[in-house]
Amino acid sequence: MSEPVLRVSGLVKRYGPDTVLDGIDLEVAEHEVVVLIGASGSGKSTLLRCVNLQEEIDDGQILLEGEDVSDPRVDADLVRRRMGVVFQAFNLFPHLCVLDNVALAPRVVHGRPREEAERTALALLDRVGLADRASAYPDRLSGGQQQRVAIVRALAYDPRLLLLDEITSALDPELVGEVLTLVRELAGQGRTILMATHEMGFARRIADRVCFLDAGRLLESGPPEQLFTEPAHARTQQFLARIVAAGRL
Template identity: 65%
Template sequence: MSAVLELTGIRKSFGATPVLRGIDLELAEHEVVALIGPSGSGKSTLLRTINLLEPIDDGRILLRGEDISDPRVAVDRVRARFGVVFQHFNLFPHLSVLDNVTLAARKVHRVPRARAEERGLELLDRIGLAEKAREHPDRLSGGQQQRVAIARALHTDPEVLLLDEITSALDPLLVGDVLELVRELAAEGTTILMATHEMAFARDVAHRVVFLDGGVIVEQGPAAALFANPREPATREYLRRFSAG
């Protein structure tokens, strides 16, 4: 499988505090990689640097061979190649569900409204929310809003889908529907890099799991193997504590 995303020596500090301390990582076409690790390990910051929401201090980020960490790069053009879903849904409350889903396609990609809405309705139908297309987000549950956020990210056919702890703000009863949608996307071959605290989901859905701690990659490997037999003491301790919790 060819590499879609290549990170080399990524470093990022906030003031005097180092957050990423030399991250090397590749993501192949159609691969699902789960980032796990304690809070503050750098997972969210790493995703934000990939999407150019945070500038890196050192290293290179290549998207299909293009150096998107070059300061001369057209940031909006690069961001349009990613789909991003955050912990909080970030839907526009004054827009309908359909307008939220189609906004980027219409405003950034200049897709005609009729074509954008046709695609948007297809996505909403797929996630079981077609009847909510004309509603505003505050009429939806948290789980429904997060599924709408995923549909919005998918509308522009992104090369990589970045998911940042997308279930952490949800009521536990609503988590399952969101994870099932991601499971379906993974099965269809969507290229996904996700930060998650859902260990069972990471084990069952990801092709590869990457354990971060203190801004470095401590260990990575095939999901089943890493969960069954982690090599590094820090990984074993984290998984033990997580299971105990």
């Protein structure tokens, strides 16, 4: 059995006296799409930030392709080069056009020649229907377009793991679909993805495995049909009952 791309063991994260992640164990295999669900404040975003080494952990271990990247001696910048991250906010550079936003990291961080970086960026933009917006600046794009650019930017250096943190939460409802369509296409292409979302219907359709977090603990995980139709834990049942009552599943 091959080494998972990501293995999280006994992960603990505290903010002062508050424990926000309490012994998380999680694996993401090659080409697997793992979706984190749970109420706001359950720890989903904090877990993603810890995996990306944006947060120091208090206990546990994070292995990326078998390497202990939670070791304090590890160069966090080198580790992050192997992960693509997209957050709730688009975080595009407003003074750079779309093409330069996408090509910047491959050039500056990964040392690729400008021509190669721009050629790759244009090919990616073409795949998501935004090649004609390559010279536009972010303020000339819709929210959905900006988020698609942010996803393309994360893909520009071919990361081993793609982390997506509530990427539709800042979008108007009519723009959510175009972003989720792109994520569905990436999953179909075999990308390895760990994502947090409040879009339960989407999680059910796209995930290989769904993980339910509550109060910093991973209470339950399994294939989407099993977890959404026959959840074993009482707290999962309660959470999903509210989702169904709200018409979100």
